[in-house]
Amino acid sequence: MTTAAHRTRFTDRTVLVTGGGSGIGRGIARAFAAERAQVVVAGRRPEPLAQTVRLVEEAGGKALAVTADVSRADDVRAAVAAAVDRFGSLDVAVNNAGVFRGGQPLAELSEADWRDQLDINLTGVFLALRAEIRQMRSQPAGGAIVNIASTFGAHTRHPGAAAYAATKAAVSILTRGAALDHIRDGVRINAVSPGAVDTPMSLRPGEQETDRADRARATLPLGRVSTTDEVAAAVLYLASDDASSVVGTDLVVDSGATA
Numbered sequence: 001m002t003t004a005a006h007r008t009r010f011t012d013r014t015v016l017v018t019g020g021g022s023g024i025g026r027g028i029a030r031a032f033a034a035e036r037a038q039v040v041v042a043g044r045r046p047e048p049l050a051q052t053v054r055l056v057e058e059a060g061g062k063a064l065a066v067t068a069d070v071s072r073a074d075d076v077r078a079a080v081a082a083a084v085d086r087f088g089s090l091d092v093a094v095n096n097a098g099v100f101r102g103g104q105p106l107a108e109l110s111e112a113d114w115r116d117q118l119d120i121n122l123t124g125v126f127l128a129l130r131a132e133i134r135q136m137r138s139q140p141a142g143g144a145i146v147n148i149a150s151t152f153g154a155h156t157r158h159p160g161a162a163a164y165a166a167t168k169a170a171v172s173i174l175t176r177g178a179a180l181d182h183i184r185d186g187v188r189i190n191a192v193s194p195g196a197v198d199t200p201m202s203l204r205p206g207e208q209e210t211d212r213a214d215r216a217r218a219t220l221p222l223g224r225v226s227t228t229d230e231v232a233a234a235v236l237y238l239a240s241d242d243a244s245s246v247v248g249t250d251l252v253v254d255s256g257a258t259a
């Protein structure tokens with residue numbers, strides 16, 4: 001039984017995390033579970049999702065894995081429905097699934113890689129937002145949504161990332177528009193824009209973690225990349241009632257890179 005003293009910001013709340021099978025998404029899922037949320041993780045590959053569920057359950061939490069491709073409307077609707085069927089509501093959603101296909105100058109980018117990034121990073125967030133908002137606005141308590149954008153979007157620029165940056169800048173803008181459209185429906189929407197985080201996505205071609213650490217020490221004001229826990233902390237804040245008047249913002253967590 002949960003006593004008042006043991007209640008946290010997310011006790012008994014249901015949280016959906018897309019891309020929850022790895023990296024930042026797994027960190028976010030574990031952070032919510034540590035605050036007693038019921039966590040639903042969605043992604044394309046079942047095994048990484050099952051591993052996140054195992055980690056949450058080993059820590060005493062409740063979690064559910066749903067195989068879903070965020071670029072498919074039916075999959076996203078089914079993930080929201082699975083969360084509601086299993087746990088009774090959808091209180092928080094974190095639209096974190098994303099891919100980086102780049103490294104080369106724009107003229108060398110294939111049309112397939114362009115479309116893949118748009119489909120997953122941008123259309124995927126739209127489809128998820130739409131399904132999540134429709135569910136949340138039907139609930140008396142509404143809900144909160146956090147989209148994972150990137151500083152490589154609205155905040156900074158980097159060679160070899162034009163298409164990815166275009167999708168992520170669009171996520172920042174989509175967040176503001178959706179937030180304005182739906183705050184009166186009881187759905188509060190914000191974004192987090194991470195800079196370089198300690199997952200394989202921030203490794204440059206051929207780079208090892210030690211090379212990245214050397215690069216971060218030389219170039220980032222904080223002297224290191226962000227941890228998945230630091231990104232998760234920002235997400236939990238925006239999803240919590242502590243941020244009840246924070247609407248449509250895009251919170252940068254980037255070791256000071258854009259300060």
Ligand SMILES: NC(=O)c1ccc[n+]([C@@H]2O[C@H](COP(=O)([O-])OP(=O)(O)OC[C@H]3O[C@@H](n4cnc5c(N)ncnc54)[C@H](OP(=O)(O)O)[C@@H]3O)[C@@H](O)[C@H]2O)c1
Nearest residue numbers: 019022023024043044045069070097098150197199201202
């Ligand atoms: N790492 C960084 O430095 C950094 C910085 C700024 C922003 N970000 C953003 O943070 C998010 C997480 O990145 P990460 O570093 O944790 O990378 P990651 O480990 O590659 O995580 C991405 C997750 O998204 C899932 N995913 C990809 N395409 C999907 C699809 N179509 N449908 C459902 N799930 C899909 C992947 O699982 P499946 O492949 O199994 O589907 C994976 O679990 C991304 O949006 C990324 O752009 C990362």
